[in-house]
């Protein structure tokens with residue numbers, strides 16, 4: 001069996017409201033899987049089910065082959081969890097936070113102490129290990145939570161918005177870190193940052209209202225869902241006349257105008273040639289292909305409306 | 309088995325050790341004030357209750373009161389704080405420990421707080437008081453305090469588990485816990501009650517706590533009716549606390 005995480009028709013309802021709806025998924029071992037979705041999509045709910053904090057209303061899920069319903073303890077032995085909100089113990093020092101976690105995993109001091117040194121060094125917290133976490137900045141607390149999730153060398157790591165509130169340096173160093181883990185661990189993360197998903201994830205799933213909307217690598221998603229044949233054309237003069245011309249061309253699927261700058265969506269890639277035939281080269285200041293971004297995919301799938 | 313409970317209890321004891329001095333000052337101030345105000349202030353008016361000097365009459369109850377209050381406080385607030393504020397319970401729950409480990413660890417932390425603080429008040433009163441007790445009675449007295457701390461720690465755990473709003477924990481304390489304690493006859497003999505309600509009062513777990521503790525310290529024996537009450541209360545509250553926590557976590 002090559003899957004680290006398997007979900008079979010997982011449904012979770014909160015008194016009548018369905019947060020996750022018959023969700024099925026298989027995540028390949030040793031990959032970084034990214035779950036994207038607007039606020040309230042059901043990402044945290046899925047992570048809580050997979051980490052045995054919450055029972056699904058229907059369905060079952062397996063982590064490294066152990067059912068979250070019947071073998072919760074075995075699941076918890078395998079996983080490390082970085083929750084959406086830091087849940088550090090503010091009455092324990094940074095190091096004691098990690099040590100308690102190690103003890104809860106049944107590790108002995110001789111085993112966990114070297115590991116703690118290593119993790120504190122790696123997260124840049126070695127110098128502050130005897131301080132209490134409420135004297136830390138938000139980013140330092142986040143790094144401590146990540147270090148805590150790694151103490152027992154989990155096989156599957158769940159990260160719920162790991163880089164929210166981090167500065168660009170910390171984000172990048174955390175990314176490097178996650179990339180380094182990939183071979184030995186399966187990583188399941190949620191994020192609102194498209195560049196993060198793009199940079200980090202082997203596979204991306206976009207969900208909303210408890211359903212999966214799209215699934216694939218970043219490249220696949222961009223190809224399949226975004227307006228891949230959109231060109232930006234800026235005219236030197238005669239913009240009004242060209243607006244009429246463009247409206248009359250059959251292979252032009254959409255035109256958006258902002259002054260003399262046009263966004264032209266074509267029916268397919270081959271339409272660029274006939275388009276050029278209708279535009280006089282001397283009137284064009286600039287023409288370029290608009291590279292689709294993951295954000296375009298996300299917005300086109302989930303809509304522009306802000307969630308209440 | 310219960311290694312997780314032991315780790316969680318160890319965490320709570322580490323935190324208690326760090327703040328022990330300020331904790332003790334605040335925890336001793338209250339019973340000591342009562343002891344000085346009633347025990348010495350009223351000494352001229354109440355010479356003896358059933359042949360026992362008044363300060364000695366109230367001392368065992370004050371010590372037990374400190375212990376059970378500390379147990380209830382620690383268990384309720386700590387459970388609430390770790391569940392709702394710090395969310396450390398969630399961190400415990402994604403490790404291989406079970407919910408039983410967590411709730412039992414927390415119950416024993418409340419119990420230990422009660423035991424430590426009760427002991428310190430006991431020592432302070434012992435130093436202040438001119439009479440000496442019979443040390444042979446001590447084991448029975450400690451058993452009594454241990455059972456009562458257990459009961460109140462479990463009650464606190466139940467409150468901290470089911471109550472989400474902190475002000476409601478305060479309300480339970482002032483509406484349930486304080487009346488239960490004061491009705492049970494720390495400051496007056498139960499014979500002051502009209503005979504019609506006395507049997508009811510005698511059934512209260514707190515009556516067993518305070519009357520039992522006084523009898524244990526002064527005579528070395530606990531009336532069997534109180535001992536049975538203490539054991540049953542502790543066992544019952546423990547079961548309910550574990551069950552309640554388990555249910556809450558499965559939501």
Ligand SMILES: Nc1ncnc2c1ncn2[C@@H]1O[C@H](COP(=O)(O)OP(=O)(O)OP(=O)(O)O)[C@@H](O)[C@H]1O
Pocket residue numbers: 014019037038039040041042043044045046084
């Ligand atoms: N304990 C709860 N009781 C009732 N409804 C809940 C509860 N927890 C979550 N929900 C609802 O379930 C839906 C999914 O919530 P969830 O926290 O999984 O979203 P999310 O994708 O993690 O969002 P975000 O990006 O804001 O973190 C939301 O509509 C939320 O209101």
Ligand SMILES: [Mg+2]
Pocket residue numbers: 043044045084160
């Ligand atoms: Mg979330």
